[in-house]
Amino acid sequence: xxxDQNREKVKALMARFSLDGHDRGLLSVMSSFRNAGIEVVFTxxxxxxxxxxxxxxxxxxxxxxxxxxxxxxxxxxxVLESFNERKIDxxxxxxxxxxxxxxPQLLDMGIKKVFGPGSAPSDAVDYVSGLSS
Numbered sequence: 001x002x003x004d005q006n007r008e009k010v011k012a013l014m015a016r017f018s019l020d021g022h023d024r025g026l027l028s029v030m031s032s033f034r035n036a037g038i039e040v041v042f043t044x045x046x047x048x049x050x051x052x053x054x055x056x057x058x059x060x061x062x063x064x065x066x067x068x069x070x071x072x073x074x075x076x077x078x079v080l081e082s083f084n085e086r087k088i089d090x091x092x093x094x095x096x097x098x099x100x101x102x103x104p105q106l107l108d109m110g111i112k113k114v115f116g117p118g119s120a121p122s123d124a125v126d127y128v129s130g131l132s133s
Contacts, residue, residue, distance in 0.1 A: 010132045011039040013060035013090075015051050017067065017075055025095060025121075026066040032121035038128055048075075052082035060090045062128050068096035073105065080110045091131065095119065 014030050030040045041058050045051040055063050063083075067075050072094060079092065094106060095115035103114045113127050 009037060009039045010061045010128055011041065011058065012128055013041045013043065013051075013055050013058050013063045015043050015045055015054075015063065015065050017045060017065070017069070017071070025068075026064075029064070029095065029115075029121045029124050032125050033128065036125045036129060038125070048078040048082040049085075051079055052086045052088055055083065055088050055090055056086055062091050062093060062131055063088075064093045064095065064124070064128075066096045067094055067098065070097075072096065072098050073102060073109075076106055076109055076111050093124070093127070095124065 012030075012033055014026060014033075016026060030042060033040050041054075041060065043051065043054050045054070051063070051065075054060075065075065065079065076092075076094060083090075083092065091112035092110065093113045093115065094111050098106070098114055098116040100116060103116065106114050115124050
């Protein structure tokens with residue numbers, strides 16, 4: 001029972017691909033997460049295997065990636081592959097400048113939720129908060 005007390009908070013690993021210089025939305029979401037009592041860990045990654053390793057080490061409940069450089073399909077597929085190799089079952093969510101027409105493909109690939117242009121940080125908070133229910 002004591003273990004549950006240690007993990008009352010949802011832990012979100014938030015990440016940005018190192019070549020993607022856009023993080024304004026991610027910073028806003030991370031601030032909203034913290035205000036909602038969600039524990040936040042932030043990392044940059046240049047290799048999806050790095051992100052999978054950090055997700056495993058941090059025992060993240062959810063992993064969020066920002067992607068605003070037009071490579072969201074590639075980033076999603078390679079990160080999902082790395083997560084599958086390590087048998088990481090934390091839901092992977094994405095946000096950023098992602099065309100609405102690509103969202104169904106991302107979901108089919110295994111991304112659990114996509115927060116594209118116009119999404120409010122509260123949308124991500126509501127989704128991640130619901131994971132602990």
